[in-house]
Amino acid sequence: MTIAPVDERNNRPPLRLVLAPLLGPVTWSIFFLAGYLLAEAACQVGLLQSTVAGLDLLVFVVLVLGLVAAAVSAAGALWAYRRWRTAGDQAPEEDNLTAFLALAAILLNVLFTLATLMTALGLIFLEPCSWT
Amino acid sequence: MTTAAQEPSGTAPPVPGHIPTDKAWDELSTAEKMEQVWADPPGVLGWFMALQNDRIGARIMATAFFFFILGGINALLMRVQLASPENTFLTAQRYNELFTMHGSTMMYLFAVPMMEGFAILLMPLILGNREMPFPRLGVFSWFTFLLGGLLFYSSFIAGAVPDTGWFAYVPLSGLEFSPDIALDYWLLALGVAEVAAIAAGVEIILAILRMRAPGMSLSRLPVYAWAMLVMAVSILFAFTPLIVSSLLLELDRRLGTQFFNPDAGGSPLLWQHLFWIFGHPEVYIQFIPAAGIISMVVPVFSRRSLAGYTWVVIALVSTGFLSFGLWVHHMFTVGLPQISMAFFAAASMIIGIPAGIQVIAWITTIFTGRPVFKTAFLFVIGFLVTFVLGGITGIMVGAVPFDWQVHDSYFVVAHFHYVLIGGVTFPVFAGIYYWTPKFTGRLLDERLGKLHFWLFFIGFNVAFFPMHISGLLGMVRRVYTYPADLGVGALNLTSTIGAFTIALGVAVFIYNFLYSRRRGEPAGNNPWNGDTLEWAVGSPAPNYGFAHLPIVRSRHPLWEQETIDEEDDVLGDTTNTERMLQALSEWPLRWRAALITGAIDGKPVEVFRVAGPSIWPAVAGIALVTIFGSEVFALHWLTIVGIVVFVAALIGWHWPDKIPFTEKERAFEEEFNIPVRPNGSVTIGRWGMALAILLLGIALASFLFAYFYIRLENPIWPPDNIPVPDLLLPAIATALLLLAGFVMGWAVNNVRNGNIPRLRLGLLLVFLLGAAALAVIVWEYTQLPFTWELNAYASLFYALGGYMMLLLVVALGMNLFVQVWAWRGHYTELDNAAVHNSAWFVYAVAVFWVITFGILYLAPRLT
Numbered sequence: 001m002t003i004a005p006v007d008e009r010n011n012r013p014p015l016r017l018v019l020a021p022l023l024g025p026v027t028w029s030i031f032f033l034a035g036y037l038l039a040e041a042a043c044q045v046g047l048l049q050s051t052v053a054g055l056d057l058l059v060f061v062v063l064v065l066g067l068v069a070a071a072v073s074a075a076g077a078l079w080a081y082r083r084w085r086t087a088g089d090q091a092p093e094e095d096n097l098t099a100f101l102a103l104a105a106i107l108l109n110v111l112f113t114l115a116t117l118m119t120a121l122g123l124i125f126l127e128p129c130s131w132t
Numbered sequence: 133m134t135t136a137a138q139e140p141s142g143t144a145p146p147v148p149g150h151i152p153t154d155k156a157w158d159e160l161s162t163a164e165k166m167e168q169v170w171a172d173p174p175g176v177l178g179w180f181m182a183l184q185n186d187r188i189g190a191r192i193m194a195t196a197f198f199f200f201i202l203g204g205i206n207a208l209l210m211r212v213q214l215a216s217p218e219n220t221f222l223t224a225q226r227y228n229e230l231f232t233m234h235g236s237t238m239m240y241l242f243a244v245p246m247m248e249g250f251a252i253l254l255m256p257l258i259l260g261n262r263e264m265p266f267p268r269l270g271v272f273s274w275f276t277f278l279l280g281g282l283l284f285y286s287s288f289i290a291g292a293v294p295d296t297g298w299f300a301y302v303p304l305s306g307l308e309f310s311p312d313i314a315l316d317y318w319l320l321a322l323g324v325a326e327v328a329a330i331a332a333g334v335e336i337i338l339a340i341l342r343m344r345a346p347g348m349s350l351s352r353l354p355v356y357a358w359a360m361l362v363m364a365v366s367i368l369f370a371f372t373p374l375i376v377s378s379l380l381l382e383l384d385r386r387l388g389t390q391f392f393n394p395d396a397g398g399s400p401l402l403w404q405h406l407f408w409i410f411g412h413p414e415v416y417i418q419f420i421p422a423a424g425i426i427s428m429v430v431p432v433f434s435r436r437s438l439a440g441y442t443w444v445v446i447a448l449v450s451t452g453f454l455s456f457g458l459w460v461h462h463m464f465t466v467g468l469p470q471i472s473m474a475f476f477a478a479a480s481m482i483i484g485i486p487a488g489i490q491v492i493a494w495i496t497t498i499f500t501g502r503p504v505f506k507t508a509f510l511f512v513i514g515f516l517v518t519f520v521l522g523g524i525t526g527i528m529v530g531a532v533p534f535d536w537q538v539h540d541s542y543f544v545v546a547h548f549h550y551v552l553i554g555g556v557t558f559p560v561f562a563g564i565y566y567w568t569p570k571f572t573g574r575l576l577d578e579r580l581g582k583l584h585f586w587l588f589f590i591g592f593n594v595a596f597f598p599m600h601i602s603g604l605l606g607m608v609r610r611v612y613t614y615p616a617d618l619g620v621g622a623l624n625l626t627s628t629i630g631a632f633t634i635a636l637g638v639a640v641f642i643y644n645f646l647y648s649r650r651r652g653e654p655a656g657n658n659p660w661n662g663d664t665l666e667w668a669v670g671s672p673a674p675n676y677g678f679a680h681l682p683i684v685r686s687r688h689p690l691w692e693q694e695t696i697d698e699e700d701d702v703l704g705d706t707t708n709t710e711r712m713l714q715a716l717s718e719w720p721l722r723w724r725a726a727l728i729t730g731a732i733d734g735k736p737v738e739v740f741r742v743a744g745p746s747i748w749p750a751v752a753g754i755a756l757v758t759i760f761g762s763e764v765f766a767l768h769w770l771t772i773v774g775i776v777v778f779v780a781a782l783i784g785w786h787w788p789d790k791i792p793f794t795e796k797e798r799a800f801e802e803e804f805n806i807p808v809r810p811n812g813s814v815t816i817g818r819w820g821m822a823l824a825i826l827l828l829g830i831a832l833a834s835f836l837f838a839y840f841y842i843r844l845e846n847p848i849w850p851p852d853n854i855p856v857p858d859l860l861l862p863a864i865a866t867a868l869l870l871l872a873g874f875v876m877g878w879a880v881n882n883v884r885n886g887n888i889p890r891l892r893l894g895l896l897l898v899f900l901l902g903a904a905a906l907a908v909i910v911w912e913y914t915q916l917p918f919t920w921e922l923n924a925y926a927s928l929f930y931a932l933g934g935y936m937m938l939l940l941v942v943a944l945g946m947n948l949f950v951q952v953w954a955w956r957g958h959y960t961e962l963d964n965a966a967v968h969n970s971a972w973f974v975y976a977v978a979v980f981w982v983i984t985f986g987i988l989y990l991a992p993r994l995t
Contacts, residue, residue: 122474
C-alpha cells in the first residue's frame with residue numbers, strides 16, 4: 001500500500017472548516033441555555049407575559065430562537081456538504097483532512113439541527129409555565 | 133545528520149534524572165544516554181520528584197483502584213444490611229455514611245482519576261511522543277488526589293463521616309442539619325481532589341492537541357485520544373462549577389453567607405442546579421473515555437479497523453456537548469415549569485443517538501471481523517450487554533412521567549449501576565487486560581482473567597438486575613432497611629449474593645495481577661497485533677517512549693505502514709521531517725527533548741525541553757491539601773502556613789533553570805527549519821495560559837449563573853432596601869485596570885523589539901496600576917452599607933468581588949515574578965514567553981472585571 005507523503009495530503013485546512021463541526025453544537029448550546037433561562041425568567045418573575053399571533057410571547061420567542069438556531073445548523077451542514085463534495089473524491093478521509101472535517105461538520109450539524117428542533121418541539125404541545 | 137547530532141565527549145552532562153551506572157558517560161550507547169536523561173531520580177527524594185508519565189499514570193491508577201476497593205467495601209457492608217428485611221447489622225446513621233462514602237468514592241476518587249491515569253500512562257505512547265507536556269503538573273495532580281482522598285477517608289478516624297449522599301443536597305448539608313465537620317470533610321477533601329482532576333485534564337488536552345507524532349492529523353487521531361480529549365475538556369467545564377458551588381456551601385456553613393437560605397433570598401435549588409451541571413456531565417466524563425477504550429480494543433480483537441471512524445468521533449463530540457444539557461433531568465420532581473422539563477427531557481432522549489451510533493459501530497466491527505475471545509474482549513462483550521440495558525432504562529427515566537414514578541427507587545439504582553459499572557468498570561478492566569503487558573512486560577493470565585470476567589459479569593447481573601424489580605415494587609433508595617411485607621426480601625438477598633460474587637471476581641483479578649506481574653508470560657512488543665503506536669516500542673516501554681519519533685500515515689500505522697520512520701514508501705528519498713526525526717533520535721542527550729506538532733495537521737512546529745524532576749510539585753500538592761485539610765478543623769494558622777508554602781512551592785516550581793542556547797541548537801534550527809526551545813515551549817506555555825484563563829472564565833460564569841438564578845428568585849433587586857451601589861469607585865478601578873491592560877500591551881511590544889528597559893518600566897507601571905485598582909476595590913467594599921450575612925444578594929456581591937480581588941492578587945504576583953526576571957536580564961526579543969503569558973492574564977482579569985462591574989454595578993440600574 002503506497003501512501004503519499006504527509007506534506008502533500010494534509011495541507012492545513014482553512015479555520016472556518018476547522019470550526020464548522022462545532023457550529024451546530026455551539027448554536028444548540030446557546031439556544032438551549034437562552035431558552036431555558038428565558039423560560040425561568042418568564043415563569044419565575046413574569047417576563048414575556050403577553051401574546052403574539054395567539055401564542056404566548058415566551059413560546060413565540062423561544063420558537064423563533066429555535067428556528068433560527070436550527071437554520072444556522074442546517075446552513076452549516078449544507079456548507080460543509082458542498083466542501084465535502086469537492087474534497088471527498090480526492091483521497092480517503094483518513095488521508096484527506098478537508099474531507100474528514102467536512103464530513104464531521106455535516107454529521108454534527110445535522111444531528112444538532114434535529115436536536116434543536118426536538119428541543120423546541122415541546123413548546124407546541126405544553127403549557128409553558130404550568131408547574132408540576 | 134551532520135553537525136547537530138554530535139554530542140560532546142568527556143564527563144557526563146548534567147542530566148536531571150541521572151541513575152547510577154558503572155559505565156562512564158562516554159561508554160554509554162545513545163539509547164542508554166537517553167534512558168539516563170529521561171529516568172526519574174533514585175532514592176526517597178527521587179520518589180517525590182519522579183515525574184515520568186508511566187510512573188505517574190500508574191500511581192494515579194493504583195490510587196484510584198485502592199479507592200475502588202474502599203468504595204466496594206462500603207457497598208458490601210450496605211448489601212449485608214439489606215440482605216434481609218428490618219436488619220440491624222448497621223444503624224441508620226452508619227448506613228447513611230456508607231452510601232455517602234460509597235457514591236462519593238466511586239464518582240470522585242475512582243472513575244475519573246482512573247480514566248485520567250490511563251490517559252497519562254498511555255497518551256505519549258499512543259500519540260507517538262516522549263512525555264506529557266506538563267509532567268510536573270501530573271506529579272502535583274497525583275499528590276493532591278492521593279492526599280485529598282486520604283483526607284476524605286480520615287473522616288472515619290475523626291468520627292465525622294459525611295452522611296448526606298454524594299450530592300450533598302442543602303438544606304440537609306447546611307449548618308442547621310449537619311452541624312459537625314463531616315460535611316466540611318466532604319466539601320474540602322473532595323474539593324482538593326477535584327483540583328487534581330482539573331490539573332490532569334489540562335495536561336491531557338495539551339498532550340492530545342499539541343504533542344502528536346508527525347502526520348497524526350485529526351483525521352488519523354486514534355479514537356481513544358478523541359475520547360480523552362472530549363473527557364478532559366468536559367472536566368474543565370463540569371468540575372469548575374462544582375468547585376464554585378462547594379465554595380459557596382462552605383461559605384454558608386462557615387461565614388454565614390446566605391446563598392442557599394430561602395429565608396434570606398437564597399435558594400436550595402441553586403445547589404441542585406450547580407451540582408447537577410457538574411453531576412450529569414460527570415457520568416459522561418466517565419463513559420466517554422470508557423467508550424474510547426472499547427473503540428481501541430474492539431478492532432484489535434476483531435482483527436479489522438473500526439467501522440465508521442468519523443461517525444464514532446462525532447458521537448463522542450456530540451455526547452460531550454449534549455451531556456451539559458441534561459442536568460435538570462435529575463430534578464424532575466422538585467417542581468419546575470413544564471417547558472423547562474421538556475427541554476431537558478428532549479436532550480435526555482437525543483443523547484441516545486450518539487450512544488446508539490457507537491454501539492452500532494462496535495457491533496458492526498465485531499460481526500464483520502474475526503473476533504478473538506481473549507479476556508479483554510470478553511469484558512467488551514460484557515460492556516455491550518450491560519451498557520445497552522442501562523442505556524434503555526436511561527431513556528425510560530428521561531421520560532418525565534416515568535421518572536416521577538420511579539424517582540428515588542431502586543429502579544434508578546439499577547439503572548445507573550448498569551450504566552456506570554457496565555459502561556465504565558467493564559471497559560476499565562478491558563483496558564487493564566489489554567494494556568498491562570505494555571507496562572509490566574508480561575501478559576495477565578488468561579485462565580484467571582476469564583474466571584474474573586465470569587464472576588464479575590454473573591455477579592453484576594445477579595446483584596443489580598433484581599433491583600429493577602425491587603424498585604418497581606416500591607423499595608426506596610438511601611433508606612437503611614425495608615419492611616418484610618414489601619415482598620422484596622428474596623430480591624435483596626439475591627442482590628447481596630451477587631455483590632459478593634463481584635467482590636470474589638475482583639479478588640481473582642488482584643491475585644492475577646500480582647501473580648502475572650512477576651510470573652506471567654513475557655509479552656513482547658505487540659502481543660495482540662495492535663494497530664496503534666504504543667505497540668511499536670518494547671514492553672515495558674523505555675522511559676523515553678520513542679527514541680526515534682514515528683511518522684504516521686494511517687489510522688492504523690502498525691497494520692498499514694511498512695515502516696513508521698518514513699513519510700512515504702519511496703526508497704532512497706528522505707524528507708526534511710525524516711531527517712529531523714533521525715537527528716532527534718541522536719540529539720540532544722543533555723535535555724529531555726520532545727516535539728510539538730500542529731493541533732490540526734500534526735506537522736512538526738517546535739522542539740522543546742520537557743520539564744525535569746523537581747521536588748516543588750510534590751510540595752505544592754502537599755501544601756494545597758494542608759490548606760484544605762486545616763480548614764476542615766478551622767486551624768487557620770495552619771492554613772496560612774499552607775498558603776505560604778504553596779506560594780513558595782509555585783515559585784520554586786516555575787523558577788527558570790536556563791540552558792544556554794548554543795551553536796548546536798542554532799545549527800539544528802537552521803538545518804531543519806524548526807525552532808528549538810531548550811528553555812521550555814512557547815506554544816505549550818501559551819496554550820496552558822489559555823486553558824487557565826478558560827478555567828477562570830468558567831468559574832466566573834458559575835458565579836454569574838448563581839447571581840442570575842438568585843436574581844430570578846427575588847422580585848426586588850437589590851432586596852431589603854439595599855441601595856444600588858455607587859458607581860464612582862468601581863468606575864475608577866475599571867479605568868485603572870483597562871489602562872493596565874494597555875500598558876501591558878506596550879510592554880509586550882517593547883520586549884518583542886528587544887527594548888528591555890521599557891519592558892521593565894511597563895511591568896512596573898502595570899503593577900502600580902493593578903495595585904491601585906485593587907486598593908480602590910478593597911476600599912469600596914469597606915464602605916458598603918451591608919455585610920455578606922445580610923441576604924443572598926449581599927453574599928453574591930461579596931463573592932463576586934472577592935473572586936475578582938483574588939484574581940487581581942494572582943495577577944500582581946505573576947507580574948512581580950516576571951519583573952524580577954526582567955530585572956535579572958532573563959528576557960530577550962526571542963525568549964519572552966513568560967511576559968506574553970502574564971500579559972494575557974492581565975488582559976483576562978481586565979475583561980473579567982469589566983463583566984463583573986457591569987453585572988454588579990450597572991445591571992441593577994437597568995432592572
